Amino acid sequence: FTRYPLTLWVFIIIPFFLFAGNDIDVIIPKPQKLIKSSGTFQLNRETRYLSNTVFANNAISYLQDHLKRNSGYTLQKARRGSKNTIRFRYDSQKIKKAEAYRLRIDKEQVSIEARDKAGFFYAVISMMQLINPAIWRNANGKKIRQWQIPSCTIKDYPRYRWRGMMLDVSRNFFSKTYVKKFIDRMAQQKLNRFHWHLTDDEGWRIEIKKYPLLTKVGAKRGPGTKLPFSTFPAMRGPKNRIQSGHYTQNDIREIVTYARARSIEILPEIDMPGHSKAAIAAYPKLLQDPKDKSRYLSVQRVSNNTINPGMESTYIFLDNVIAEVSRLFPFGYIHLGGDEVPKGAWSRSPAVKKLMKKKKLKSTREVQNYFFTQMDSILAKHGKKMIAWQEVLSEKPELRQDDIFMAWKSPKSGYRAIKKKRNVIMAPVQYLYFDQQYIRNRKEPGHTWSTPVSTQKAYSFKPGSSRYLKGIQACLWSETLLNEKIADYLAWPRSFALSEVAWTEQKRRNWKDFRKRVKNRGLKRLQIQNIHYRP
Numbered sequence: 001f002t003r004y005p006l007t008l009w010v011f012i013i014i015p016f017f018l019f020a021g022n023d024i025d026v027i028i029p030k031p032q033k034l035i036k037s038s039g040t041f042q043l044n045r046e047t048r049y050l051s052n053t054v055f056a057n058n059a060i061s062y063l064q065d066h067l068k069r070n071s072g073y074t075l076q077k078a079r080r081g082s083k084n085t086i087r088f089r090y091d092s093q094k095i096k097k098a099e100a101y102r103l104r105i106d107k108e109q110v111s112i113e114a115r116d117k118a119g120f121f122y123a124v125i126s127m128m129q130l131i132n133p134a135i136w137r138n139a140n141g142k143k144i145r146q147w148q149i150p151s152c153t154i155k156d157y158p159r160y161r162w163r164g165m166m167l168d169v170s171r172n173f174f175s176k177t178y179v180k181k182f183i184d185r186m187a188q189q190k191l192n193r194f195h196w197h198l199t200d201d202e203g204w205r206i207e208i209k210k211y212p213l214l215t216k217v218g219a220k221r222g223p224g225t226k227l228p229f230s231t232f233p234a235m236r237g238p239k240n241r242i243q244s245g246h247y248t249q250n251d252i253r254e255i256v257t258y259a260r261a262r263s264i265e266i267l268p269e270i271d272m273p274g275h276s277k278a279a280i281a282a283y284p285k286l287l288q289d290p291k292d293k294s295r296y297l298s299v300q301r302v303s304n305n306t307i308n309p310g311m312e313s314t315y316i317f318l319d320n321v322i323a324e325v326s327r328l329f330p331f332g333y334i335h336l337g338g339d340e341v342p343k344g345a346w347s348r349s350p351a352v353k354k355l356m357k358k359k360k361l362k363s364t365r366e367v368q369n370y371f372f373t374q375m376d377s378i379l380a381k382h383g384k385k386m387i388a389w390q391e392v393l394s395e396k397p398e399l400r401q402d403d404i405f406m407a408w409k410s411p412k413s414g415y416r417a418i419k420k421k422r423n424v425i426m427a428p429v430q431y432l433y434f435d436q437q438y439i440r441n442r443k444e445p446g447h448t449w450s451t452p453v454s455t456q457k458a459y460s461f462k463p464g465s466s467r468y469l470k471g472i473q474a475c476l477w478s479e480t481l482l483n484e485k486i487a488d489y490l491a492w493p494r495s496f497a498l499s500e501v502a503w504t505e506q507k508r509r510n511w512k513d514f515r516k517r518v519k520n521r522g523l524k525r526l527q528i529q530n531i532h533y534r535p
């Protein structure tokens, strides 16, 4: 006490501890508007909730689950208005934007207003981020009977509608349990689109009743099926094996329900016509021209992995697959891949030559256009719109205006598509490929083919704005994700940055301020859930 003068104590040191104790500026992604007031709300066994809308049901259950687990009691419904309540109120007058909410906390009550399910859910997420991070514990621990919520008013809405993450479960398989964890962690960050990369050369991971061999053959891997990348030392060991496994249709329905309870829509991806070795292994006769003499390698060095666009059987097969996928996933879009069709694919296929003659197609490019035009109308028949990688955007594609393209090569390539009045989701490798190393180092897991993506680099992404820019997403390809720990490590803490770039207005974003919130709260939340993040 005597080392520092009294003035320093009165004006700096004591106030610091006063405010540090119940700091409210802890939420990630940062809300658009947050005003602190005095006092705290005590959430305890006597607290009740009131609601005038079914839109709040998911939010209430989510809160109840966490309280049950970590306090041992159920948040009950109040009979009438009284003190110590959390009020959920539908209000489309006051709340104008989709997914927006207003959250007001004072000593007597918490009041939440929104106009849709997502808005109520995000209000609860913000409220939970304001209290002791132990609320996020998912295993049983010490029961906490009383939670302090600092008083404040928050008015909040997302900057972009599409706030996504992609997980590749083909190159390495992830269990249903892990996929659910992955989804729940997204929800904690107000991310709302889970892009599920379900098929690729290395494995077909979704049960299709009409074609059982897709999983019987296409989801099983024997010994010796190593992935070709070996920059990370662990990848040279015996654990570098592609995993077998797939999701049954019941698994899928369960995961869809789980995600929807957290305001997350699932975008399934069936990658075609390239990246299809697993499907071809299961049904070679339906998907490749037996007279095709072309031999080629993909950029990942997989041979002859491309579905033939000149055969009738291809379209019948894909139509049947899309029919089942459409029924499983309620979301309005299906992702059809379209990336990295290898040079030379089907170049010596009589079936493709015949098609080119019949339809007057002059190049491989035009054959690919034709393929996606056909696929787009198959999707339309099943009531879905198309999302695809940017390669599908050609000179004059006859694709529907509602379709969306994912720009992964660079932000610039995304802006070019926007100029052509095409809907775009930005997922540039330089900022949002979370399968890349954080820093260039032999001991770091992750890919090395692009530049490293530190958390700060991801945070520095400025996507811009346009009515054609639907939002952003990060991608976790799994060639180097040998296990769940490596997946966690590559995803966190970078996903905090993703969520804030996707949610918070540019002028509200600041790296130092963000880093402080991550350090003080974000990382604690990860620790409590045993998430193996990169320190």
Ligand code: TNX
Pocket: 339, 340, 389, 408, 433, 435, 447, 477, 478, 479
């Ligand atoms: C490129 S990006 C791919 C993936 C790989 C990824 C590895 C894109 C549409 N295709 O097939 O897994 O690089 O980073």
